[in-house]
Amino acid sequence: MPELPEVETVLRTLEHMIAGRQILSVTVRWPKTIEGDPDAFAQALAGEHFNVFERRGKYLVFRMDHVTLVSHLRMEGKYYVQQPEEPLDRHMHVLFDLDDGRQLRYRDTRKFGRMFITGLEYDFSHFHDLGPEPFDEAFCPAYIHAYRKGKTQPLKSLLLDQSFVAGIGNIYADEILSACALRPGRSCRRITRHDEENIVRETRRILCEAIAAGGTTIRTYTSSLGVSGLFQNDCCVHEQKTCRRCGSEIHIKRIGGRSSYYCPVCQK
Numbered sequence: 001m002p003e004l005p006e007v008e009t010v011l012r013t014l015e016h017m018i019a020g021r022q023i024l025s026v027t028v029r030w031p032k033t034i035e036g037d038p039d040a041f042a043q044a045l046a047g048e049h050f051n052v053f054e055r056r057g058k059y060l061v062f063r064m065d066h067v068t069l070v071s072h073l074r075m076e077g078k079y080y081v082q083q084p085e086e087p088l089d090r091h092m093h094v095l096f097d098l099d100d101g102r103q104l105r106y107r108d109t110r111k112f113g114r115m116f117i118t119g120l121e122y123d124f125s126h127f128h129d130l131g132p133e134p135f136d137e138a139f140c141p142a143y144i145h146a147y148r149k150g151k152t153q154p155l156k157s158l159l160l161d162q163s164f165v166a167g168i169g170n171i172y173a174d175e176i177l178s179a180c181a182l183r184p185g186r187s188c189r190r191i192t193r194h195d196e197e198n199i200v201r202e203t204r205r206i207l208c209e210a211i212a213a214g215g216t217t218i219r220t221y222t223s224s225l226g227v228s229g230l231f232q233n234d235c236c237v238h239e240q241k242t243c244r245r246c247g248s249e250i251h252i253k254r255i256g257g258r259s260s261y262y263c264p265v266c267q268k
């Protein structure tokens, strides 16, 4: 499932490939991908240009001329930029014909991804109860301190809570807690000011490094390749057998229905 760095990579890759392009027409092949009326969706986007590329949490936000196009990839959503004569497969659910003759294709084998349109000036700061972006000043130790007050949930659940901070999923939550030497099952009540500072710093560092790693792959994308973001090869604990720091065996614990990987030696 794409998390913030993958969504950011997809966004910047698409910006690189289709910025300024005009949509001539839209074909919706699986109507449930569209929230709202698919015909109205297609009509509203015909003639619009891809002007500004933004991200909010795990949402891709495209500011057009008169509307904003919003897309959430969920589990398996991917974008392709291809020539119209390239064969379509049955998982390609939305097609955007572009003014340079290419086609932007949305492919989703699980069909969980969604897209919709909203007003051009729509303010995403309070969108869907999403918390601050990890790189916003609002995400700071004092904010964590205030947010966790009176709460007892595990740290892992706190990081996955999109209203606490936007964009972090299972992989990066495990990696952030590993970098902070905190066990995922530790109650968010039992951390210090120092831990709060570490969480802010390590969240930004890890996401930055992941975005940078994804960014380097942009050059290798061509018009026929899927844009799916990077897969993590450099994790210290997530889906690892042994800890990259100390070599100890990694433990797995189910927290909030998700598998959490941690090192029992490095993380307290």
Ligand SMILES: [Zn+2]
Pocket: 243, 244, 245, 246, 247, 248, 263, 264, 265, 266, 267
């Ligand atoms: Zn370790």
